[in-house]
Structures are given as structure tokens and as C-alpha cells.
Amino acid sequence: KQEVTQIPAALSVPEGENLVLNCSFTDSAIYNLQWFRQDPGKGLTSLLLIQSSQREQTSGRLNASLDKSSGRSTLYIAASQPGDSATYLCAVPSYSGAGSYQLTFGKGTKLSVIP
């Protein structure tokens, strides 16, 4: 069964720093990997989705990388801002019987950017 781990569970950085969030998964036979952001008491917002054939995806100050062979993904945030404070989750899909599709989530990294 796929397991997804995110380290660290929490991270606090001063404004302006570049930072890296880590995600690891046990089964490397994935189709894609998705990074989400969750603000307190809110739903999840998709940030980036990397297909298994890709190694990187970029959106603004965010850059996500994927190394399937080692079972790792990183989310790089450049020039962090207080508005980046949120919990960041990664998720990988798995297919089970009759073509059904599920996502397995990590527990997230809670990021605090200090002004």
C-alpha cells in the first residue's frame, strides 16, 4: 500500500528566505504527484501537478521536482512571503480494481513565514 511522508511537519522561516518542502512515497509506480495548499479551516487548493514523465513544474515562485526512482518530490518556494503561511500537502494517485482512482496524501508541512 502506498505511503506518503512529509518532513518536516512544521517549518518557520523569516520573510524573504528560499525554502524546500519534502515529500517521499513508497511505491515509485506513480502516474503523477500533486502539491496542495491548505489555509486554516479551508479546503485544499491545487498548486502544481507533475506527470510521471516530467521532472519539474513551475508556477510563479513555486517549483516542484519529481524523482520517481528515489520516491521523492520537493516543493521549492522562492522569496517567501507571510501570505505563503499555510499547510502544504503532497498526494500521489493509485488505481485499484475496475479502474478506480484514489489519492494518498501526506500529513502535510505547516509553514509559517515570519514578517
Added chain:
Amino acid sequence: DGGITQSPKYLFRKEGQNVTLSCEQNLNHDAMYWYRQDPGQGLRLIYYSQIVNDFQKGDIAEGYSVSREKKESFPLTVTSAQKNPTAFYLCASIGGEQETQYFGPGTRLLVL
């Protein structure tokens, strides 16, 4: 605007009562999902539906029930058999070429 709506935002349940959480989407997605989120536990899958009139149990289905009579709607009922229902419930759908998952804003269920 396309998206997923969940109602109510807060829901209070009395002991022994069944309550139903609403989830509606106008994204024309076939697949819909219900997750439960507890502090420090991450998201756990309750039920999912790949197509109308069909659904499957997730990892923690006991004490919950669902229906999928319309493509747009996937309501979740928390039954009296669910002894620890206090949590944040998230509805989601998957669609598009890249199979991106979209989430609703969530419903927080509290027990009186």
C-alpha cells in the same frame, strides 16, 4: 464559475442523530470523493464514486453512507453508528486531462 460547493459550513449533531453533508459540483467531473480530516492525521478517504449510481468504500467507511443519483451531487450521511464524528469533511472531484483533484471548502461537524 466552476467549482465545488459544500454546505453547511458548520453542522452540529446530537447523539443518535443522522446528519447529511451536501456536496455539489458544476465541473462536469465523473469522479467524486469524500475525505475526513482530523488534526495531525492527514486526509482519510471515506467513500468515492467513479460514476452515477456507483460508489465504493474508502479506508474509513464505517458509520457513513453516500448516494450518487446525479453527476453533480454526492451527499454524505454521518449515521448514529459513527461514534466519533467530530472532524472536518472535505468533498473533492477529479477531472481534466491531467486528472487534477479539486476540493470544496469543507464542512466542520461538531457533536453537541
